[in-house]
Amino acid sequence: MNNPKPVAALVANLNPENMPSLQVAQPVKVDANTKQVINDLFDRLKGLYPAWKQAWPTDVELRAAKLEWLAEFMRAGIRQLEQIQHGVRMAAKDRSAFAPSPGVFVSWCFAPEAFGLPDAERAYKQALRNTHPSQTGHCTWAHPAVYHASVAAGWYSLQRLDQSLGFKRFEQKYLEQCQKLGRGEVLSPSPVAALPEHAGPRTPEVGRAALAMLRKTVAGGK
Structure with a gap:
């Protein structure tokens, strides 16, 4: 079995063109690489937030949340690896037990410190x-x-x-x-x-x- 790759390394392969928009009424197709990126990111968030099930209590809601986060990344214009890395670092400093909303996480990605x-x-x-x-x-x-x-x-x-x-x-x-x-x-x-x-x-x-x-x-x- 291959060792899991760090979230930061996987995020580098995020391709905005592969990010689905929730506004599309057709079945959403996510390529394997993007799926791996978002799955690893959520695994990291689960480790950081003990009460994550309050936000995603079922597998259905978890899958929907992953699509929502992908769409939010696209809408916000996140394009740089450093931005995602900073968002994860900010999440690690968050003292809340509850997982952040996608909007909050995106705001962390754009925090001033991410740009020096x-x-x-x-x-x-x-x-x-x-x-x-x-x-x-x-x-x-x-x-x-x-x-x-x-x-x-x-x-x-x-x-x-x-x-x-x-x-x-x-x-x-x-x-x-x-x-x-x-x-x-x-x-x-x-x-x-x-x-x-x-x-x-x-x-x-x-x-x-x-x-x-x-x-x-x-x-x-x-």
Whole structure:
């Protein structure tokens, strides 16, 4: 008997063209390779979630769930092995005993960390700082995704909403930017902070001249 292959290795062979759509009313045909991928993925999920039978109590429901997950992967535009790997890693960190919905798992695949970006909390803190009026023209952004999420969330709203509501709004827009990256879209660059004006040479002569000018101004005002 062959040793089972790791889920990550099998996911590399996921072919979107072979993923069935649940909207098709015809009998669904899944090629052997894709079937192996999804079966191994679900075996891994069963190992991570002791209460998985709450979601898939019968074989019929389990088979239907596998088709639903395949269709959700296709709809979400998941194309990279790293995304699936990250979803599995996030599942391994999940403390729930109950299996996630396909939508939740897909959101894990698009989590910012999968693209080397700051997590949502750190990105939100930067958004709050950079959207303050005092930072206009002087802020730097960790990644264009953080900037575009801030714009989409609304700079005014981020500054005035309660932080729990503001974070929820920002997180949604941030995830949308991550989904664009996952689909291979290129985000336009974020603005570059203006460089400070050159103050000129600093020498004792310059300092004495400035002091003399200040004294002259003060004396003239008396």
